[in-house]
Amino acid sequence: MWELIPVKERKLYTLLEKLYFAENPLTLKDLSHEIDSSRRTISYYMEELKTRVADTGGFLETSAEGYILVLSKNISIDTFQHQAMQASPSLQLIETLFLKNEMSGIDLENDLHISTSTLGRMITKLKDKLSDYELTLGIHPYQIIGDEFLVRRFFTSYFLETYGYQAWPLPYIDYSEIEKLVDSLFQIDSIRFETVNVHKFILFTAVSIIRERFGHNIYFSKLADEHHQADEFNHMRSQVNAWLSHVDIDENKKELYEKIYTFYMFYYFSPYTKETISQSNPRYTEKIEKRLSQLAQSFDLPLTDFNHIATKIDDMLYQNSTLSYAKPLDTYLIFKPSDYNMLRLYSRKYPHFYDALTRLLYELYDLYDIDPDKINDEELLYLIISRWDNLSFHLYQKYNSCHILVYSPNSYRHAENIARLLQTKLERGCQITVYGEPILNKQRLNNYTFDILATAGSVHLDIEQPIIALHNGMNRRHLQQLFKAIDDAFKNNCQKTHDASVIISEWTSKMDSFHS
Template sequence: MFSLISDKDKRKFKILSYLFQANEPVTIAFLAKETSSSVRTVQYDLNELKITINDLGGEIKSSPNGISLNLPFHVGMDYFQRQLYKTSPGFNLLELIFFNETYYDDELAELLFTSSATLCRLIAKVRLALNEYGLDLSSQPFKVVGNEMLIRNFYATYFAEAYNINEWPFPDVSRKFLTSCINSVIDYHELSDNLYEFHKFRFRHAVEISRAKKGYFIEEVFIESTETRQSQYSAFMLESKEISQRLNLSHEELTIYFSQIINWKFYFSLPFLKERIQSNPVAARRYHDFLETITFLTEIFQIPKRDHTYLIFELNNILELYSLYPIPASYRNFFLFDSQSAFLLTTFREKFPIFYEIAKKKFIHILKKQNLYLNDAIIEKLLFVFLSKWPDLYYDLNLSIQSLDVLVYSHQHTSYTKFIIDILESKFNKFISFKKLEHPDICAADLSHLNFDILITSVSLNIEIPQPIFFLYPYNMTGSFNNFEKLINEVSQIKKENRKQKILSQLSKRKEFQIE
């Protein structure tokens, strides 16, 4: 959707990005080269940016060494990302017609402070951008047209990215009431805040309620009985009576809220998931494919078993919706910037490449097995949810790969040994476990029955064991720590490589998990 951002705004944002990331002053010549612009153009842009930054309480400083950016600590690049939406006539047009579908050419031109000719060119750009998401723009009056689910996905993405968490652009949707409803549902289902993104979720359902108020509804895929629906309606009205009266919401408004909230079972309800799995063979296969992948990865990487029910639930929901509306761009969870997902995926791909590739390969296999269209957007979305919502995954993988067990032996008394362990634990990372060797006498035969990677001693030992022995010299702790850190790195690399070979050996026995 960068086609809806002017070249000038894109260039100014790029300049800010370079200045924001730079640790040293940046020359104007460098900025001109990186933005494919002239030095004069960059100077003009910097003059405009200086005014913007000054208004925020920051400063763009010029020195003989170059240009540097100083921002207040509470301001990040996400602020400037949102400004791109606010200054884009294309996004402004899309927001205007979301809230009001009665505008004609002359009214839009006036609201956007543009000419009829410029508006025509803008409409062509917007229509082309919408086509990527399976949508179109109709005119006289203007509105976005297409599959209602895709329209809702589109605008939910827009509002979540264009507005900050403390902004509320929906005049006809009560933020307090919607927040109350979400909290009630979350409490009812006893959900952890790790399982949902509250602000994105609230924006999404504000979009759904706004659309419903205009008379747009989605045909329910999973229809319940009239008795069940009536029971749910009565419970909703009773639960919301006090707050709805306080906010002066009409009965008609409450009915619209209810019509959308009943679909939240698709996001939250575990019994609903189990019901779908029992009644739908395709959903059951998806569920078991995801469960098999998680079980296999847990076993092969020797990480703790955890409850993955809601993770599988969300992965299943993504594919269920994708099977109904397989438009590639509609499954990106961003329009302009994907910093969080990209950062997480890059981190896992670089730090845990085997784990990452197994998961990716398995998701591709699942998509192919169900004859679903393969594209990077859906694979990245599955991976992002899988890696970010697997409880404690990053920590567990680090522990699995980096963990070392170090035995500490001292010929001194127990408290002295504890003192040494306390010092070691304060100096080295949490993935190294230091344990006291309980045997008063030490010999190779006794050590052969113990599981450890390094032995630290307070006395020189003349024994032969497979593990390295390290003498900790108490009168030169700094030197000892430096040498011990080198030993840790060496042992860690050996252990990491051995573990990698063991994993690859196990993978070779399972064709569907093999990595090239």
Template sequence: MLELLAKKQRRQMRLLETLIREKRWFHLKELAEMLDCTERSLKEDLSNLRTVFDDFLIESSTNGIKISYDDSIGIEVVYHHFFKESVAFSLLEYLFFHKDVSADRICRRYDLSQQSFYRLIRNINQILQEKYNIRITLNPLNVEGDEIDVRFFYSQYFAERYYYLDWPFPDIREQVITDFITFFYKLTDYPLSFSLFHSYRIMLTVYLCRIKQGYRIELANKYGQYAYLYQDLPKINEMLHYFGLQLGVEFTEETIEQLFIIFLQKRFYFSPEDLIAATKEDAVTYKSYNLAKELLERTSQAYGLEVPNFDEMIMHIHNTAHLERREIFAEYLLYDTKSNTNGDYKTLFPKFYQDVEESLYQYLVAMGFHENPENLKHLVYTVFSHWETLLPQLLRRRKAVKVLIISRFDDNHARSMIDFLKFYCTDNFEFSQLIQHDVTISELEKSEYDVIVANFMIPKLKGKDFICTSSLTLLELVEKLNTLFYDFTRQED
């Protein structure tokens, strides 16, 4: 969806992403080549960005260009700005809240000529139709098409466009939505976590707004299958009447189905027990269960791992694959958060990551799902994030890094350093102090140790990682050792 930004906006966003991601000095020529622009354009961009982003310090010196900022500032500041500045995204948000808008009204609001207006609509529709099968209709203007994708697009838009704890729906009281979600969620055994709650309040509010405007997802009615969940609750009719008055909608069985359609769809399960029971009656669920089961068994055995939440992992893989783009952050518009997170997993465990990705791809193909990169990326994230104790298990299976500590002061100093390092470093280090009194450089080079640490220089030492601590604090030494650990273990995985 980057194409919805103007060319200059895309370039400026890529510039900030590059400076923030790399955290180093760039020469103007290097940046200009990366961004395929002139140095003059780049200078204008930097001047503009310095004015717009008070939270970022964009430095210029003989070393080039570098950005610095406080740890409390997140990169989402960048994306919020470009969402706000984009006429295309602003128009789409306006149409979400206003149905049956005239072209003249949009032209006046955004100061557009008729020609510019129709060119903008054509560009938006080309992008939306290609990815979501939705479009802006004319005379009057509305966003229509595949209603599932319309709702997903807007759910993802509001999740990215506004800060996580902001409330972007001025006509709907946040507390009422909170009470409504809490009331209905008690009907399931699924834990309502912080992240799920904030995602669902965005999704359900988007669904509610679309329902109030008369839009429906065309699916076979299923509310009869699920009505038993709430019909016998005490005072259910009074509660539905109360929420209806507060939210401005009549809660019929169809309204409830449309609102909770993400949970009422076939083959979505709230518990592993429900999924396992369904395998006896539904061939697709049976196939999905066994493929996911084989995937987990094969992967865990190949790497000597345990899966403490085995049945839950099968459910998570199954549900994630079946939901596709009905979950917030399953795909992205501008802010690719999942790739950043998956990138960390891939950097730390490249071989394991590749094997998991390949296995999940085969699962998607076998199930006949869309095996596009976004679906696959979301599934990989699900495995890494939902597999209990996976990361510590992967770290512990790695070979320990052997470190020799040498002090020119005395043995007690070396022992005190080891005590400190054992406390602050990971469990994947084995620390020893030098016992031999007449060790030579050749013997150090042939020793079993991966890293030599000393508080004096050993200029001719070869074939070993060497750290001289004469100008380092102990905490800086910890940081360097942990960095070395990741360098060592990436080669093993």
């Protein structure tokens, strides 16, 4: 889909993205290398970028070191993603086909103000891209066709990426009524709503209403043809009906909403329910739960309830293995959701943990007989990382923080005052605890977990952790030894993930026991 955006827009966005994520200024040479264009061309693009960024309230800072992007405080990169997509005639064609259903070539040429030859080129390119999603383009009349559930997912992703979370692109649909449905659903205790993308839920509803109005019945989806899913489907339908019976909406619309939400919730929501829906087909939820628990133990992380994660993974992989949808796990067309940046962070900060998760997924692909090349690892990795309770906090505490124990021979209060002063000096992830015993010795220190012992005087003890005698001045120059010890502690704690990954490799080789 990226190729459907005009070349110039792609290059402008790529430049902006590089500047957005850059930690240091980027020169023309750096940027020229990134998008494979001459410096002269880059200079031209940068002038246009300056105008676009300025239009949003930001600016491009230029210095001898290079360019720095400074966005307005309420603007993020998604603003420019929307601009890039809205500038694409091919994507405008997709939107027109959705909003006006069956159209002739003449209709499209007039609507988009393009020639017959231009339309022909756009149609050829669009057909090629749609095939990745198990969709195609019918031409008599023109319309996007394929499994109805996939068609709706496709258009939902399109509108979300093109218009974002605040603009409402479908004026024919009553947003307030769908908002009322969401509010009522939010009140249901049996649904874990904390990881649901609410706006996507709203857009899917709106897309489904329009598709039903045009006569595209959701019952034509392959999901409806899976006879062995009948029990689960009926269970979900009864739950949806029970919910809708308490919502104040027109009775004539309830049948439509019951149809839409039974399918949506069956595919997406069953893993979110606190009481898991009984499934008649063979499942591996318990095995996945067990693997996730082993992973947590190997990295010395607290155990948590993995059932909702395991159920969702099981459901997604099962659908993938049985329905053979192309790109079944992709939740985006061009631009990854902003929270996917967590994957970038985890792969850099906790590479051994990230690798262990990836190896676990490949075990699961083998279990479900899925070709790894035909599945999006990122979607599953994001699912695990984003829904694992307090995972970022626990990893940070375990592998990215430094625990400083403060001791003063003068008094506990003196040590406490030093600890408070240190907290104002250390702008990083340091936990500071005061040594609370009246006597300091090696035996009593065994009762504490710490990386550095910071003292208010000279101390001689044979312990593994470094001892730093704090300078009376307590300014930045005097704290250099402490800063170095903190950096070393960070490195040592990060190394723990490597040690844990060695343990992981032992149980990843036990595939036979996993399959049994």
